[in-house]
Amino acid sequence: MPAIDPDRDCPRCPRLVDFRNTWRTREPDWFNAPVPTFGDRDAEFLVVGLAPGLRGANCTGRPFTGDYAGDLLFATMIDFGFATGSYEARPDDGLTLVGAAITNAVRCVPPENKPTGPEIRECRPFLIATLEAMPRLKAVLALGRIAHDTMLTTLGERRAAHPFGHGARHDIGRFTLFDSYHCSRYNTNTGRLTEEMFRSVFADVRAEIDAG
Numbered sequence: 001m002p003a004i005d006p007d008r009d010c011p012r013c014p015r016l017v018d019f020r021n022t023w024r025t026r027e028p029d030w031f032n033a034p035v036p037t038f039g040d041r042d043a044e045f046l047v048v049g050l051a052p053g054l055r056g057a058n059c060t061g062r063p064f065t066g067d068y069a070g071d072l073l074f075a076t077m078i079d080f081g082f083a084t085g086s087y088e089a090r091p092d093d094g095l096t097l098v099g100a101a102i103t104n105a106v107r108c109v110p111p112e113n114k115p116t117g118p119e120i121r122e123c124r125p126f127l128i129a130t131l132e133a134m135p136r137l138k139a140v141l142a143l144g145r146i147a148h149d150t151m152l153t154t155l156g157e158r159r160a161a162h163p164f165g166h167g168a169r170h171d172i173g174r175f176t177l178f179d180s181y182h183c184s185r186y187n188t189n190t191g192r193l194t195e196e197m198f199r200s201v202f203a204d205v206r207a208e209i210d211a212g
């Protein structure tokens with residue numbers, strides 16, 4: 001069983017290692033390494049994104065931090081009591097998650113934000129280890145279809161039995177998997193995902209967790 005968080009020089013995906021090394025040379029002050037899970041293992045709620053953004057988590061070292069997507073994600077988490085403090089797009093902004101954690105299905109930044117199937121597979125053991133290390137987990141929120149599919153594969157569930165849909169919920173084993181469109185700039189700019197739609201999913205997660 002691998003560690004929950006990969007080694008800084010994890011060698012498993014050659015294309016991503018090359019990309020990482022290119023950016024270590026170009027931007028030596030950036031994080032440029034597999035991004036660890038943010039939050040603690042006692043959390044009841046886990047948010048699963050796809051992969052770090054180049055100038056977001058890959059730069060700052062904290063999931064969604066510095067990404068456009070982080071603005072909506074962290075504001076919503078604060079509103080629903082899953083985080084306290086203020087989000088200022090820096091890992092030292094003092095923002096604290098409350099009963100929640102955030103991770104990515106693929107821990108290294110992929111070119112064009114697109115990990116390949118083999119890269120998703122290579123990184124899956126870290127997602128499995130993360131889930132296994134969180135005994136109190138009640139709800140997992142998959143941001144986007146790829147995160148949803150990765151979660152199903154990780155849990156040994158058939159995709160046909162649990163189709164992705166914004167606002168959908170799937171009772172799987174010891175926790176419920178919730179789906180949302182990814183809170184990316186593209187999805188919010190095109191209106192595919194509105195703030196209200198995103199908040200509605202968080203309201204469902206909050207209710208599930210508060211139900212005990």
Ligand code: SF4
Nearest residue numbers: 006010012013108123
């Ligand atoms: S994506 Fe995951 S498995 Fe691939 S090199 Fe990065 S940390 Fe390792």
